[in-house]
Amino acid sequence: MxxxxxxxxxxxxxxxxxxxxxxxxxxxxxxxxxxxxxxxxxxxxxxxxxxxxxxxxxxxxxxxxxHPRVVEAIKTQAETLCTIGPSNANDQRSQLAKMISDLLPDTLNKVFFTNGGTEANEHAVRMAREVTGRRKLLAAYRSYHGATAQSIHLTGEARRFANDKGASEVVHFFGPFLYRSEFWATSEDEECERALTHLEHTITSEGSDAFAALILEPVIGSAGIIPPPPGYLEGVRQICTKYGIIFIADEVMAGFGRTGAWFAHQHANVVPDLITFAKGVNSGYVPLGGVVLSDEIAHHFDERAYPGGLTYSGHPLACAAGVATIAAMQDExxxxxxxxxxxxxxxxxxxxxxxxxxxxxxxxxxxxxxxxxxxxxxxxxxxxxxxxxxxxxxxxxxxxxxxxxxxxxxxxxxxxxxxxxxxxxxxxxxxxxxx
Missing domain, CATH: 3.90.1150.10 (Aspartate Aminotransferase, domain 1)
Known part of the structure; x- marks a missing residue:
């Protein structure tokens, strides 16, 4: 051998x-x-x-x-329970789900675990479509949401071009970016106001009752690291509520401390309906991602099956690394x-x-x-x-x-x-x- x-x-x-x-x-x-x-x-x-x-x-x-605490947690978990199927409960997944929920308002209590960020976005979109019965999706041009079938279409930057055949039911819009303004703005206030007007016009022009979800990075990542102007995220939340559109905050890159808050959307006064995460949840030591669901969306699936799943959802090694990462971030x-x-x-x-x-x-x-x-x-x-x-x-x-x-x-x-x-x-x- x-x-x-x-x-x-x-x-x-x-x-x-x-x-x-x-x-x-x-x-x-x-x-x-x-x-x-x-x-x-x-x-x-x-x-x-x-x-x-x-x-x-x-x-x-x-x-x-x-990080020694995260490495030790992985070692300890490997000696105890390397893997178990997602239909079973395991202590690390249970602990991590609660720890993530505790970082958020009390209307966000359920976590669906994935292997990474692109799968998290795929499932968030699927949940939104199941709940609303609608198909169309909104995403910004300056964005990156992953590289699988749906998430690459959600992506706004040029990496989508080779994969985008125009049949994904995604409508893109311009977000605010004063340095290269699409709106001829001369101040952050003007840029914010005009970007929100553009977004609402896009929705009404495409059919306001057609959209299941809007997905947005609270701080744009791969497409330029662009924080939004004050008031923009609040405006997006208001527009989504007005038209019954589920607001998905893509925190895959910006979450878990990267912006100096646990989640980037917490710099604003907003509560998303779904939050996707990965990367920093366990510093990438073992692949892990997920979706945090609002209680309203989670309750939709109380009596009907959610049509999706993953072999490694809530993998013990990955979740153990997540528990140790969050604990270290809090303690240190x-x-x-x-x-x-x-x-x-x-x-x-x-x-x-x-x-x-x-x-x-x-x-x-x-x-x-x-x-x-x-x-x-x-x-x-x-x-x-x-x-x-x-x-x-x-x-x-x-x-x-x-x-x-x-x-x-x-x-x-x-x-x-x-x-x-x-x-x-x-x-x-x-x-x-x-x-």
């Missing part, structure tokens, strides 16, 4: 290129970094180079890498740290870089969820090449950030230290000066 072997970095890379098919990529040009070790805000590659990881990987390592003040870092250290530091470097058109964000938008000129022409160059120069000097189109996404762990943020800002400053 063959035994598992420990591969060298060179062996790992060779087998990856021979046998692994990567997502969102032309395969021939790939040169993936071999990662051999991680800890806290840092990781090490196959050549022994150390990096500050300000990517969150795919924006999910909210408690950093290898990690959400509060994210808020303080954003307001006192990271936010001011990135704003200072925007003032210093003409190439930075805007620094925007909240908590530990930030973007630098790079432009070529006063007309705000996006500079995609420079964003890639700055990211490459930062990596050379020991900092990993995400280059997304003409933006740099700067997303450290929620428990990042002041010193690590200051070190990252210095590297970014040097990279912007050199590019």
């Amino acid at each position: 063959s035994e598992p072997k420990t591969l060298t970095p060179d062996e790992t890379y060779a087998l990856d290129r021979a046998h692994v098919f990567h997502s969102w990529s032309a395969q021939a040009a790939l040169k993936p970094m071999v990662v051999t070790k991680t800890s806290g805000s840092r990781l090490w590659d196959g050549d022994g180079n150390e990096y500050l990881d300000f990517t969150g990987q795919l924006v999910y390592t909210n408690v950093g890498h290898q 003040g990690i959400v509060e740290n994210a808020a303080r870092i954003g307001s006192d250290v990271l936010g001011p530091g990135l704003q200072a870089l925007a003032e210093k470097h003409d190439a930075v058109g805007q620094a925007r964000g909240v908590g530990v969820f930030w973007a630098l938008e790079l432009v070529k000129d006063a007309a705000r022409t996006p500079d995609v090449e420079r964003a890639a160059a700055v990211a490459a120069a930062s990596k050379k000097n020991g900092l990993l950030v995400i280059a997304a189109a003409n933006r740099l996404h700067v997303v450290p762990p929620c428990n990042v230290s002041d010193d690590d943020v200051r070190a990252a800002l210095t590297i970014l400053d040097e990279a912007l000066s050199a590019s």
